[in-house]
Each structure stands twice: as structure tokens, then as C-alpha cells.
Amino acid sequence: MDNQKLSEKIDKAKEWFGESILPEIPEAISNNLKHNMWPLQEEAFKNFLFYENVKEGSSNESLPNVEFVKKDEPTHLMFNMATGSGKTMLMAACILHYMQLGYRKFLFITNQTNILDKTEENLINKLHQKYLFDDQLMINSERVELKKVDSFSKTKNFEIRIETIQSLHLDLQESNQRENINSLQELNDLDLVILADEAHHFNVMAKSPKSEKDIEENWENTILNKIFRHSKISLEENKNKLLEFTATIPEKKNVLEKYQDKIIYDLPLKKFREAGLTKEINIVTFTLSQKEKILYALVFNWYRHKVALKHGIKNFKPVILFRRKTIEESRSDYDEFLKIVKNLTIDDFNFLSTDIPNKIQDANLGQSNNFGHTRTSQILEELEDPSMRNELVDFIKENFNEKSVVITNSKDNKKKSESITSDLQKQLNNLEDPRNLIRAIFTVQRLTEGWDVQNLYDIVRMDQGVNEGGTNTKVAPATVQEAQLIGRAVRYFPFKYEFSDTHKRKFDQDLDNELRILEEFFYFTYDVKSRYLSEISKYLREKGYVDGPPIIRVEFKDKFIQKNKKFYNNGVYWINEVLSKDFDQQQDIDEQDLKIEYKLQALEIVEQYVTFSELDRPERVKEKTYPSTFKLSEIEPHILHKALNQIYFDGDYMSFSKFKDLFNIENSYEIFSNTVLSKLTVSLESQYQTLDYMPNKEILRIVTDVLKEFLQKVIEVEMRNIGTDIFIHESLNSLHTTPKRKIYKPSQESKSLEAMSVLTTIQNADWYITSTILDEENTTPNFFPGTDEERDFCLYIESMVPSLKEVFKNVFLLRNEEKIKLYNYQSGIGFQPDYILYLQKNEKLFYYVLIEPKGPQLINTDSFKELFLEQVNNAFGMNGESLHANNFEYKIIGLPFYVSKNSINVFNSKHKLPNQEDRSYENFDNAFRELLK
Amino acid sequence: MNLEKILQNDKRIWDEEILDYPQLFELARTYDKELLETLFNNKESKKKFFIQVGDSNEFYG
Numbered sequence A: 001m002d003n004q005k006l007s008e009k010i011d012k013a014k015e016w017f018g019e020s021i022l023p024e025i026p027e028a029i030s031n032n033l034k035h036n037m038w039p040l041q042e043e044a045f046k047n048f049l050f051y052e053n054v055k056e057g058s059s060n061e062s063l064p065n066v067e068f069v070k071k072d073e074p075t076h077l078m079f080n081m082a083t084g085s086g087k088t089m090l091m092a093a094c095i096l097h098y099m100q101l102g103y104r105k106f107l108f109i110t111n112q113t114n115i116l117d118k119t120e121e122n123l124i125n126k127l128h129q130k131y132l133f134d135d136q137l138m139i140n141s142e143r144v145e146l147k148k149v150d151s152f153s154k155t156k157n158f159e160i161r162i163e164t165i166q167s168l169h170l171d172l173q174e175s176n177q178r179e180n181i182n183s184l185q186e187l188n189d190l191d192l193v194i195l196a197d198e199a200h201h202f203n204v205m206a207k208s209p210k211s212e213k214d215i216e217e218n219w220e221n222t223i224l225n226k227i228f229r230h231s232k233i234s235l236e237e238n239k240n241k242l243l244e245f246t247a248t249i250p251e252k253k254n255v256l257e258k259y260q261d262k263i264i265y266d267l268p269l270k271k272f273r274e275a276g277l278t279k280e281i282n283i284v285t286f287t288l289s290q291k292e293k294i295l296y297a298l299v300f301n302w303y304r305h306k307v308a309l310k311h312g313i314k315n316f317k318p319v320i321l322f323r324r325k326t327i328e329e330s331r332s333d334y335d336e337f338l339k340i341v342k343n344l345t346i347d348d349f350n351f352l353s354t355d356i357p358n359k360i361q362d363a364n365l366g367q368s369n370n371f372g373h374t375r376t377s378q379i380l381e382e383l384e385d386p387s388m389r390n391e392l393v394d395f396i397k398e399n400f401n402e403k404s405v406v407i408t409n410s411k412d413n414k415k416k417s418e419s420i421t422s423d424l425q426k427q428l429n430n431l432e433d434p435r436n437l438i439r440a441i442f443t444v445q446r447l448t449e450g451w452d453v454q455n456l457y458d459i460v461r462m463d464q465g466v467n468e469g470g471t472n473t474k475v476a477p478a479t480v481q482e483a484q485l486i487g488r489a490v491r492y493f494p495f496k497y498e499f500s501d502t503h504k505r506k507f508d509q510d511l512d513n514e515l516r517i518l519e520e521f522f523y524f525t526y527d528v529k530s531r532y533l534s535e536i537s538k539y540l541r542e543k544g545y546v547d548g549p550p551i552i553r554v555e556f557k558d559k560f561i562q563k564n565k566k567f568y569n570n571g572v573y574w575i576n577e578v579l580s581k582d583f584d585q586q587q588d589i590d591e592q593d594l595k596i597e598y599k600l601q602a603l604e605i606v607e608q609y610v611t612f613s614e615l616d617r618p619e620r621v622k623e624k625t626y627p628s629t630f631k632l633s634e635i636e637p638h639i640l641h642k643a644l645n646q647i648y649f650d651g652d653y654m655s656f657s658k659f660k661d662l663f664n665i666e667n668s669y670e671i672f673s674n675t676v677l678s679k680l681t682v683s684l685e686s687q688y689q690t691l692d693y694m695p696n697k698e699i700l701r702i703v704t705d706v707l708k709e710f711l712q713k714v715i716e717v718e719m720r721n722i723g724t725d726i727f728i729h730e731s732l733n734s735l736h737t738t739p740k741r742k743i744y745k746p747s748q749e750s751k752s753l754e755a756m757s758v759l760t761t762i763q764n765a766d767w768y769i770t771s772t773i774l775d776e777e778n779t780t781p782n783f784f785p786g787t788d789e790e791r792d793f794c795l796y797i798e799s800m801v802p803s804l805k806e807v808f809k810n811v812f813l814l815r816n817e818e819k820i821k822l823y824n825y826q827s828g829i830g831f832q833p834d835y836i837l838y839l840q841k842n843e844k845l846f847y848y849v850l851i852e853p854k855g856p857q858l859i860n861t862d863s864f865k866e867l868f869l870e871q872v873n874n875a876f877g878m879n880g881e882s883l884h885a886n887n888f889e890y891k892i893i894g895l896p897f898y899v900s901k902n903s904i905n906v907f908n909s910k911h912k913l914p915n916q917e918d919r920s921y922e923n924f925d926n927a928f929r930e931l932l933k
Numbered sequence B: 001m002n003l004e005k006i007l008q009n010d011k012r013i014w015d016e017e018i019l020d021y022p023q024l025f026e027l028a029r030t031y032d033k034e035l036l037e038t039l040f041n042n043k044e045s046k047k048k049f050f051i052q053v054g055d056s057n058e059f060y061g
Helices: A006-017 A039-055 A087-100 A113-123 A165-171 A184-188 A212-217 A219-228 A253-260 A269-274 A290-310 A327-342 A346-353 A372-383 A386-399 A422-428 A477-489 A514-519 A531-542 A558-563 A565-570 A637-646 A656-663 A668-672 A696-719 A753-764 A788-807 A863-876 A901-910 A921-930 B021-029 B033-041 B043-049
Strands: A075-081 A105-110 A137-139 A142-144 A146-148 A158-164 A192-197 A241-246 A263-267 A280-286 A319-323 A360-362 A405-407 A440-443 A456-461 A520-526 A551-556 A572-579 A595-599 A626-631 A681-686 A722-731 A740-743 A770-774 A810-815 A835-840 A845-851 A883-885 A888-894 B050-053 B056-059
Touching: A006 A039, A006 A263, A039 A075, A039 A087, A039 A263, A075 A087, A087 A105, A087 A113, A087 A137, A087 A192, A087 A241, A105 A113, A105 A165, A113 A146, A113 A158, A113 A422, A158 A165, A165 A219, A184 A219, A192 A219, A219 A241, A280 A290, A280 A372, A280 A531, A290 A319, A290 A327, A290 A346, A290 A372, A290 A386, A290 A456, A290 A514, A290 A520, A290 B021, A319 A327, A319 A477, A327 A386, A327 A405, A327 A440, A346 A372, A346 A386, A360 A372, A372 A386, A372 A514, A372 A520, A386 B021, A405 A422, A456 A477, A477 A520, A477 A531, A514 A520, A551 A558, A558 A565, A572 A888, A595 A696, A637 A668, A637 A696, A656 A668, A656 A696, A681 A696, A722 A863, A722 A883, A753 A770, A753 A788, A788 A810, A788 A835, A788 A901, A863 A888, B021 B033, B033 B043, B033 B056, B043 B050
Parallel strands: A075 A241, A075 A263, A105 A158, A105 A192, A146 A158, A192 A241, A280 A520, A319 A440, A319 A456, A405 A440, A456 A520, A595 A681, A845 A888
Antiparallel strands: A137 A142, A280 A360, A551 A740, A551 A770, A572 A722, A626 A681, A810 A835, A835 A845, A883 A888, B050 B056
8 A cells, every 4th residue: 555656545545435525626716717627637636625625624524534644744745747738727726726725825936937938828917828717816705816926925915926946946045135035034934835847857855865965955955845844833833835746757766755645646648648638649750851851741731721721620720840959950941941931832842742652651659650651642632633732832831931930049049058039938838829920940959848839730850860878778868858849749739520529639430530630740750760760669658658549440351352252243232322301390309309317416425434454345325316307498598508608609510500590590599499499308316406506507517418418419310311211232342442440449358368269260250251450560459349249249140150051152241340321211310230141042142131239238229220120121121122233132131139148138137127028139049040941 | 900800790710709810811812702802891901902903903912
């Protein structure tokens, strides 16, 4: 237990006592923030609140009294969170929490001046796009201001000092004491909240033991022992707070031990990336000339701009960074760049159409990170139209000029290190601002820590050599710096697209979607085929920047094609035609759709004192909940409209103008009175007896969720066509012309011995006609790419193959991979049966069997699919009409859902659902065996 | 001249309350009829973005 981080101990406590031990985020805090926190930020902040509430002996009875909260010394915590995960937002929330508690003096410290500017913009500058607080701060029902000061006053004003740790340390040296600067004595008289950013730099003592004189004189000692834990009062009486924030705690034993009991939240980049909150990194190596490198990056920039415009992504302005080892080279690149752009013609891009594919190579990173070739092909396709090349040249000339291309080194700087004006620093900290003109940056190493940018999409390494200085076991420091720069670029650029989460990647399951490039970052580097590339890849992999879940590709087996040429060339698959129809809200929205059930998560209360060494799992007591029902039209209009505004009420997909046409209304007020929404009823289960007792914030949350669900359904219904009983055919060999590629997240179960044995069976079987391959390696995956139900179904077919082969000339099982879509007759809802079994009865006749393995828990929800399969079977099955294609006759047979024996038994023993008595393994088995007759 | 005010009714170029600059430039680049009409119909923007050549006005935004 002692080796656990504080955050792990809190996780353990959550596991034992239930999530409800964590406090809700008070409205007083969320209302004072301009934006909502992301779920991971909320998680971090709740850990913090939990710790502080336990420490301060909160009156909340549901809080367990855990021993890891240190009550007899001042709070010292560390937020260890990945770059871009929003540490400053958490800092703002922590400030608000302490303001509520009466703290009035905040000391922000860091090690770099550029971070000071950024922090000031986040916490002080109300006019800045990245200001984090609400315009008007309300603390304990009073309007207040948080003012930046150089020295804390003796007033009760809320004040913040924003300093580098070095300048603070120097200010406190006796020899530097001066008027208007707080003395140590004065700081010790205050209850201070110290916020330390990029705190991994504050570990001089822990890094290497020093002499007493060194310790006395270093700034870590100043912060820790002179300001935070000063000797003026006892530790029990000391009310100071020290919150540290960093993405990278140095991996040194001493430092790790120092922070073990302080890490209140640990969010490694890997977790952050897996949550879909970053761009995906791609490294492309090339053997291009300096000019071609520049143009190649510019083409990527233009293509992103083009895709964003096409899809209505607002204010999308991708930025490129050109990186160099020396200031002189960077300056020369910058001048050269402007010259190239000035004289640019379409002929300059000829290198793209000739042998570019031979000159670029995707670095061997993770499978989600090798898209240089794919995107280049997409771009080349776009440029096939000659007019596009003119447009490209116009775009570059308009957008990359002396105003929009900057260098992080002022012309008049004579120093050896880079230096820029504070105005440029401010612009660089605000690249996402629509009015910000910067499109390209030339730099050496000015932009590393504390640079906060979301729309940096490409970095071009202009050097051609190797970074020196590493050893066989240690990465060269310059390479580490480059990897850290790449780290700055993984921040996701949030954009709205349909109903997906603005802040999350949207195309992990659709990697060939042209919009995917808006969530990909590219690092271009010369192909040195050296230690450099393998080092940077290794570093990125170790730090969790790359190597996501594998991508699988599904295609026809070569063996199948070779041995069954006639069937492969003449066989077909069947889809039914669809008819478009006008949307009629009264007819097309079912009564059932107008009733929405909503369960507000109930609190769980536990009461027990524990130490983890003598713990018994406590009883959980669920707070009582009450059912209630209300119509949306009964909710106060201002809440309804706030909810509408929160659910993407602009853009093309779901705009007011869309609903205006759809519901035939004049203004948004009518949407709740003159449309089907007026009939929308919510059956609510919550801890509130009636809505009267419920806080508006909760009502807003419910209404927003309900509206979102319902309007999404309306749009789906509106876009839906009606399936007809006219079946048309497509050539089987066209099905996998473009193999299906998708990211597949294998479960533990899919890697079991049993699952692997089924995979081997189907990969080798002549009756299973597609193969699943890891896209990059071209090898068989080490997991079964499907659900447990699908795995059992494959085993079932394997067991039936001998009997099938006695009756049928050929047996072919096709995994559909969501390519063949059928449309329900009544509702028009589309669905893709998972498997199609081709059974060739004789030279002329095929049974075309549609099969859908289904987990028992989904049988009722998906019953419409089973009904449709039955209807198809009645119309085109054994006793129905025959279909003909390429001299073959087809009988389309729809079978009941396949449910495995095991899962239906387990399910039936635990649940009792309506109509469940009729459901058994035999439903499918009996129908299947009919085929053998 | 307050360009944002002149363009305030063209919903295509607004992202809530923020002007969508890339979209605006794209419309200008493609000589979008609606945009050009808006600019032409305002005295100040006409003066800034159009030049009279004989009987016709040429957009040079």
C-alpha cells in the first residue's frame, strides 16, 4: 500500500465506498468558469475537493475518514497531467475553491517568462479569448475581482502575483529587499495559496544532494521551507496551500518518492490520448529538397483548409512550424520561404505528381500513426483537377506573407539565444484566435514548455543531420527537445461535427474519412535512416504519444478467389432499393419516441471509519429515488432555450434554420409549443420528489440530454428513406475493392486461447471467404476480431459444415463488415447483417442466408431487425419469389437471431425480460437445420 | 468602416458571434454573388472594395 500514489489510494477508496464519496462540483465554482470542465478535469478536481473536504472535516456525512489525508500539515498536492489536458483550467477551479473558503492571496510561480504571459491571459485578462473565468466573478454572493499585483497588499482584496521562481527567490534575498516588494516576513503573515506550474523544474534538492549552503541558497528551499512551510507557526496551524502542476515528473527515485503522497491526480498522456482528446501523431520521412519540403507542408496546410471549408468547420486555420538547429539557419529558411511564396507558380508543384510516393515514407510508429502516404494520395487526387493547382497557389500567396509568417527571433537581436517581442509572444500564445494572422512559424527552440496551441498541425524539421549527444541507451537531449515540441502539437483542435463531442477525435472508426486529417498532426523530417528516427519513435512510444489500438483490414482470401473464380466473378450480393420520403412529424415520430426515460444518478451513502489495512467492504446505502413525469413544455422557457443553445444549435447539421423547415415554425419558441416536442414526456427517476425541489442546473442537464437524444432521432428519421421489397444485386467481387479498415480495440476475451483457436479455424477454413489482417504488418492479428457471440457462431458453422457439404455443392460464409446494408420496410432504418451464408444447392441455385448473431441483452432492442429478416424470408425465402442474377437463382433466407447456448443460459438465469420465455438457442438452430432438408 | 456590421446578416460567415474569416475569404475569392452584393450595396464598402471601370464596377477585395 505504501508504494501507492495518493491518486491510487483515492481510486481504491472510490472502489470500496462507491463514486458517491466524491463531491459534486459546486455551482459556485462551475458558474464562475467560462467553460465546462472536461470529464477528466472534473475527475481530477473531484479528487482534489474530496481530499480538501476530508482534510477540513467537511460536514458531509458521506465522506469516509481515510488515513491518507494529512490533516496535521498544510496541503501540498501535485496534479500530474499530460500536456494539453487543461491544467490551467484546474488551477482556475482551485483558485475559486479557495476564494470560496476565504483565501485572498494567490502566488503563481513558474520557471519561464513566456508562461507568465500565458497565465496572465488565462487568469487576469478578461478580454482574452483564453480567459478562463466568467466575466463576473461571484464569491459567496458578492461580485469580486482577482487582481494581478506585484506585491500583496494588507487589504482583503483578492490578489494574485505571477512570478518566475527565480525572481521571487531573488526578491527575498536580504540583499535585494526593497520597498513595495513583500518581505519574507510579510509573506509568512499571509495564508497563501501557491500555484506552481511546470513544477518538475522545482526539484533541485531532490535531484542531487547539496551542501547546506547550496540548500540555503536555492529557490526550491525558498518556496518549500521559507514560504510554504515557514517556521513562524506550527505545521498544524499553517494554513498555506501548495499545489503543483506538471506533465512530467522527473523519473528519479528521490523525486518520485517526494511526490508519491502528493499526486492527487495522474493523467498520463497515453490515457489522455486513448480518451480521444489529442490529435494523432504521424511522422513522415522524406528525401526532398529544402524548397520541396516547404511546399509539401504548404500543400497539407491547404488541403486541411479545403476540407474544413467543405464541411463547414468554422474558423479553421492550421499553422505550420519550421524547426532549425541554429538561429542563422532559421533566418535563412525564413527569407527563403518568403521568396518561394512570392515567386510561386503551379509548376513548382510538379514534384508532387511525379515520384513523390517514392520520396516519402511513414515512420514505423503505431498503427493509427502511419497516414502520410494515405493523406498524400488524397491530396494528389484533389490536385488532379488543374484548377485546384491555381487555387492552391492563390491560397498560399494570400495566406503566407510577411504578416502571417513569423520567426521567433527579432531582427535586431544580437544575443546568442532567440528573443522576440512581447507582442509576438502574445500572438504566439493565441494562435487559435480567428483574428490571429499567423500561419507559419520559423523557430529554433523558443517554443517548448508552456506554449499552448491547438491548431499547430505540421512541424517541418529543416535540418538534415542527426542530433548528437546521446548514447546507445540514452536519447540525445536535442531529440528529446524535438519530441517535446511534438508534444505541444498533440493538443486537439476542437471542432463541431454533427453530434460528436467537440473536444474529441471523431474519426477513429473511419480512418479514410477526409475529415480525419483535421485530427492528425504531421512531423516531417529528412530521411536520414539513422539513430535519430528510431530514437524519436522510441521516445514517443515510451511516453505514450503513439501506438494506439491496431487497425484491421478485411478482404477476400486469395485462396478463395483462386479456387472459386466463377462464383467470385459472377456471384452477387443483394440490397433492397430505397425511396426517399417527405418528413411528416405527426406520422413519422412514433408515440413511443415521444416518451423518454431518464434516470438521474442516485447518491450512494456509506458511513464507516476505515484504514485500508483493516478494511471490510462497507454496505452501500442507496439514497431513495422517486419517479416523476413531466412534459418538456412545462419547463421554464429560459431553461429550454439554454438547453437548445447547448446542443449545437448552429452549423449545418443541426441549425435553427433546419428545424424551421422541418417543423414549419417561425421562431425557436414555437419549437416547444407548435411541434411534436410539445408532446414529449420525460419519465424521470431521481432523488427529488418533484421538479420544484430540483436545482435548475440539474433540470438543465436533463432537458439538454433529452433534447439532444430526441432531436438526433428526429434528424435520423428525417434523413431516413423507406426500404422497398425491390431487391437489386451488386457484384460480389466489388465488395472489397477498397478493403474495410478500422481501428479495433480488442477485449481481453478476444485474446483468449479459445478465441485464438476460432481465429485460426476461420483463417484456414475454405468456407470462410474473407481474412482479417493487421493493416500495417500484413499479419494475422493476435485477437479474434468480433464479439463473443460472433465467435460462437463461427464455431457453430464449423460444426455444421460437414452436414452442409453433404447437401450443398459449395458453402461460403461472408463476414459483412458493415458494407451490405438493407433498409427496413416500415421505418427505413438501415442495418447490416453480420454474416451472409451462401449455400449452393446445384449449378443454378443459391440459398443466400442472412444471419445476425446477437447478445441476449440486445434481442428486444433490435427486434425490428429480426422482424425484417422474417419478412424478407416470407417474401423471398424457400417458399417465396426467386431472384435471378448472372444465370443463378437466389433464395433470400432470413433466420432468427443467433444466440449462443451459453450466453442465453447465463442471461436467462439473471434477467427476466418480456417475451424471454420464447427465446432459446433452438430458435436459430431449428431454422438453420431446415436448410438441410 | 465596420465590416462586421455590414456583413452581419450573412449567416454563412458567422460562427456564433465570431466572423468565420476562412469562409469569408473563400466567398470573396470565388466572387460570391451574395457577398459582393452586400459589399456593393453599402457606400463605404463599395468604395473600399470596388473600382469603377467605365460603366462597370470591378471587385478587387
